[in-house]
Amino acid sequence: MKPGALYLIPVGLGPGDNGVVHPPEVLRQLHALDYFVVERAKTARADLKRFGHPRPLQEIDIHELPETPDAAWLDAHLQIVRAGRNIGLMSEAGCPAVADPGSLVVRRAHYHGLRVVPLVGPSSLLLAMMASGLNGQSFAFHGYLPIAAAERMQRIQALEAESAQWQRTQLFIETPYRNTAMLDALLNACQPGTLLCVATSLTTADEWVMTRSIAQWRKAERPDLERRPSIFLLLADAARPKPSQPNKKR
Numbered sequence: 001m002k003p004g005a006l007y008l009i010p011v012g013l014g015p016g017d018n019g020v021v022h023p024p025e026v027l028r029q030l031h032a033l034d035y036f037v038v039e040r041a042k043t044a045r046a047d048l049k050r051f052g053h054p055r056p057l058q059e060i061d062i063h064e065l066p067e068t069p070d071a072a073w074l075d076a077h078l079q080i081v082r083a084g085r086n087i088g089l090m091s092e093a094g095c096p097a098v099a100d101p102g103s104l105v106v107r108r109a110h111y112h113g114l115r116v117v118p119l120v121g122p123s124s125l126l127l128a129m130m131a132s133g134l135n136g137q138s139f140a141f142h143g144y145l146p147i148a149a150a151e152r153m154q155r156i157q158a159l160e161a162e163s164a165q166w167q168r169t170q171l172f173i174e175t176p177y178r179n180t181a182m183l184d185a186l187l188n189a190c191q192p193g194t195l196l197c198v199a200t201s202l203t204t205a206d207e208w209v210m211t212r213s214i215a216q217w218r219k220a221e222r223p224d225l226e227r228r229p230s231i232f233l234l235l236a237d238a239a240r241p242k243p244s245q246p247n248k249k250r
Helices: 022-031 039-050 070-084 103-111 124-132 150-165 176-189 214-219
Strands: 004-008 034-038 061-065 087-092 116-117 139-144 169-175 195-200 208-213 230-235
Touching: 004 022, 004 070, 004 103, 004 230, 034 039, 039 061, 061 230, 070 087, 070 103, 103 116, 124 169, 124 195, 124 230, 150 169, 150 176, 150 230, 176 195, 176 214, 195 214, 208 214
Parallel strands: 004 087, 004 116, 034 061, 034 087, 139 169
Antiparallel strands: 169 230, 195 208, 195 230
16 A cells, blocks of 8 residues: 655644635645644644634544654554555644654654655744845754853854854744843843844734844843744844945045
8 A cells, every 4th residue: 555645734823823824735635634643732623623624623633742752652653654644743833843843753754764745834934034134045043042041141152153154144932931031131142233133923913023233122122022932033244235435536
């Protein structure tokens, strides 16, 4: 029997988003699936209902991904794929397997030589990169930075130095209730000319994106970031257009 495929299904980026509009082909594939591995079952059921899944929710197999799934758990679910059935992978928000434990499912699928199919949908990291105006030719995502103040300061300064050396945009995230502390740490650690973008509540009615130099951020009113999903991006010594110089008479 021909094996099935693991479909990676993006969902919305948070409550109150402006509506994730999937292309018809993505919806068609989503509606054909009836077996899902998800980060949180309650959220997955709400998303399947919002996307108009034709089957009653109680008839759909939905399995929550453990925080640290072992090989036996992963293989048990991927055996469904090996037996010829397609299954879907859904995150709590945005794209599965990006800053998400679903990557372990994808990696194990590749281990077994199974087909992995990424579907089109919103990625907060890519949207933030697009909206920042920073270097989109070279960028890196670093996940969460250390919580301890001294270690976090050291890490920020190392990322800033690397950004200056390679002209690389550095992206990272924080637990929403620590966003304000992260912004304070960035303003204390970085050089005045470094550019910092804060992208908050993307795709929702409260969406807010701003890029300023550290010097400008220090003078500006601080945004309210508490409990709002945010992405931080920095670029050190970014090339900027120089003001035109008047022609000098010789």
